[in-house]
Amino acid sequence: GQQLNQSPQSMFIQEGEDVSMNCTSSSIFNTWLWYKQDPGEGPVLLIALYKAGELTSNGRLTAQFGITRKDSFLNISASIPSDVGIYFCAGCYGGSQGNLIFGKGTKLSVKP
Amino acid sequence: NAGVTQTPKFQVLKTGQSMTLQCAQDMNHNSMYWYRQDPGMGLRLIYYSASEGTTDKGEVPNGYNVSRLNKREFSLRLESAAPSQTSVYFCASRLGVSYEQYFGPGTRLTVT
Numbered sequence: 036g037q038q039l040n041q042s043p044q045s046m047f048i049q050e051g052e053d054v055s056m057n058c059t060s061s062s063i064f065n066t067w068l069w070y071k072q073d074p075g076e077g078p079v080l081l082i083a084l085y086k087a088g089e090l091t092s093n094g095r096l097t098a099q100f101g102i103t104r105k106d107s108f109l110n111i112s113a114s115i116p117s118d119v120g121i122y123f124c125a126g127c128y129g130g131s132q133g134n135l136i137f138g139k140g141t142k143l144s145v146k147p
Numbered sequence: 148n149a150g151v152t153q154t155p156k157f158q159v160l161k162t163g164q165s166m167t168l169q170c171a172q173d174m175n176h177n178s179m180y181w182y183r184q185d186p187g188m189g190l191r192l193i194y195y196s197a198s199e200g201t202t203d204k205g206e207v208p209n210g211y212n213v214s215r216l217n218k219r220e221f222s223l224r225l226e227s228a229a230p231s232q233t234s235v236y237f238c239a240s241r242l243g244v245s246y247e248q249y250f251g252p253g254t255r256l257t258v259t
Contacts, residue, residue, distance in 0.1 A: 038189060066246045077151075077237050077250035078190070123189065127246040132197055133178060134205065135248060137189040 041124055041138030047146040048118065054111040056141040058124035064136075065129035067100050067107035072121045072140075081122075082109070119143050149173055151251035153238050159257045160228045168223040168254050170238030177243040179221035180205075181213060183234040184253075190237065196221055198243075228258045 041058045048054055058067070066085055070078035082093050084100035084107060091098055097110045107124055121142050125135040154169045172179065177198050182190040192205030196215040210232060212224045221240075225232060235255050239248040 068247060070250075075253075077252045080247055080249065083245065083247050125190075125248075129246070132195070132203070133241055133243075133246045133248075134180075134192060134195060135190075135246070137191075139187060139189040 039124055039126055039136055039138035041141055043141055044139070045142040045144065047144050048114045049146045050115060052114050054114055054118070054143065055108065056122060056124075057106060057108045058126070058138045059106045060126055060136075061105070062126075062128070063104040064126035065104075066127040067098070068125040068127070068135065069096075069098050069107070069109050070123045070125065072123065074120070078123055114143075116145060119145055151238055151240055151249055153236075153251040153254050155254060156252070157255050159259065160225075161259055162229060164228050165224065165226050166228065167225075168236055168238075168256075169220070170222065170251060171220045172238075172240040172249075173219065174240060174242070174249070175218070176240035176249075177218070178241040179215065180239040180241070180248060181211075181221070181223045182237045182239065183207065183232075184237060185234050193223065193236075228256075230258045232256065233258045 039058045069081045072078045082098040087104045088102045089100040095112045099108045121140040123140045124138040151172045180195045181193040194213040196202045199218045214222050238251045241248045
């Protein structure tokens, strides 16, 4: 099955740093979603994007729906320790099924 | 509102045993989904139910069956468990007017 190319696979952050990650696809999506997963928990929806070029913020998080509709970006500003976890992008073609295609995740850890 | 709930939280099975994973949502959502999450693989769709009374296969349906018992409940059954089914299983639901899916806390299944 198709999967999205999400990068980087992992990164280390120091408190206060800005973080960027992205997802790319060979297919066009109608919707991009970004989730965060803490250890032992289910994914939690952070941001939903519905229009090409759309830029949406949720607190310190900002996500963009790429204008080609084949990519999306997530930025976290001024990171804090509770930002650690795994971030997943998901694309949706739309339609009545509404099935999501997930990236493999970007793991955020604190710099030792 | 409990959101999406899943039982059990943990389960250990021997090869060949059967079990049913339970999922319920109290958000009056129309669509429900079952995913499995394996290390480095992201989330993969097993089965989904676009509405009460309908179910369809996802990307990795082999070895599983589902039942949409009513609008609230969607169960996943393993008839004869295999070690390859060791995974974390997530249930999700979606209202239908958007593509945002909301996840339960997961069931961690080990098959020995």
